Amino acid sequence: MNSMDMARQSERKEPYIRKTATLLTVERDAFASFSFDREACLVRGAWKEQMVRWGLDGSALLKTLSAPGKVEKREKLNSEAGLALAAAFYERAAEMLVGMAVPDDWQSVRERVISSGPAAMNKRAADFHRIYAPVGILPPDQYGALVLQLTTGCRYNRCSFCTFYRGQKYMVKSPEAFAEHIRQVKAMLGAALERRQAIFLGDAGALNVPRYILLEAMDLLAEHFPLPTAVARPRWPVYAFMDAFGVGPAALTEADVGTNAAALTTADFAMLREMGLSRVYIGVESGSEAVLRMLNKPVRPQVVAALVKTLKEAGIAVGVIFLLGVGGQKLAAQHAEESAALLAELPLDGQDTVFFSELVADEKSSYSDWVRRLVITPLTPEELAEQERAMRRTLPPREAGGPAVTRYDVREFIYY
């Protein structure tokens, strides 16, 4: 079925309403569908061959289908282009909503979409740019978390393959500034805060700040959000990235990195767990020292193993991220073998997740330079799959209490 067939089929149907506790969807079918949050902001939509997910900053992930379920093209639109596309989607949604009844508690959203179009979404995007530094990346299961930036940027920022925070200054917020940030984020989201089920403490190394700053930040979260308790259903669990470079000063120098990951003890992490910290994500990348050196990532596999052990002893789940295809054919065997050995050493259980992420390096990154200079041959999709199998072979299966294993495609990232 081509896009014209999709459109024709869609236009023959009557629109209807679907709702969840946090989203109102008006749709005819999968090719004409628009979902709004409690503040009348478009969250996702589909029109003919276009499927779109919008970020809070107005940017969008646009997928163009060649046939139902088959993505032909994937594009990341900046805020300006994303909001322009949203305006067109609002018009179509409003046309469908006129004359339709919606549940009482969604009546005001219907009216705002019809009368004000994308005004709320434009305002939120403008607020976002004022309140947030760009959110460089999140773990794939946290794209819809409530991101609160205790830090912005990355204090190291020199891994050869990573451009998520390039050009961004690393900063740690004071408790006063962090409290103000929380207030502003809550005001920005308004009633749509309801959609968030977890807090992601941003950015790249929020847990690597000095201990007293981290504890004050966790206290502030407890003040602003009801944290998990032993008796209540967990709500607002806190997640964060942590690197295994240790707890260091505001900007990391070569002398600061190395083997001091134990700066936070098991007792510290146990206290953080009591305060809501539920899972820590670590970009391990590889179990091979040679690969890590080539990536200019200043960490050793033993340090990662020690950090994971400390976190698990404290009762905190981990998400460990390994790259696929890094070093191409040249380092493939070494990367797979030594990563499998490291995975075997990590005390992972059913609470944990191993993410395998195909390396997608920016053309301007020094990793890409290295690949060009040494004429490195990349792995084929089959070889990538084989590398993943080789790396996960030492993990116990899920049924035997092993960790979840999943792919992580950074091209899908959007903070929505």
Ligand code: SF4
């Ligand atoms: S991979 Fe992590 S530590 Fe390295 S530059 Fe990127 S964000 Fe920073």
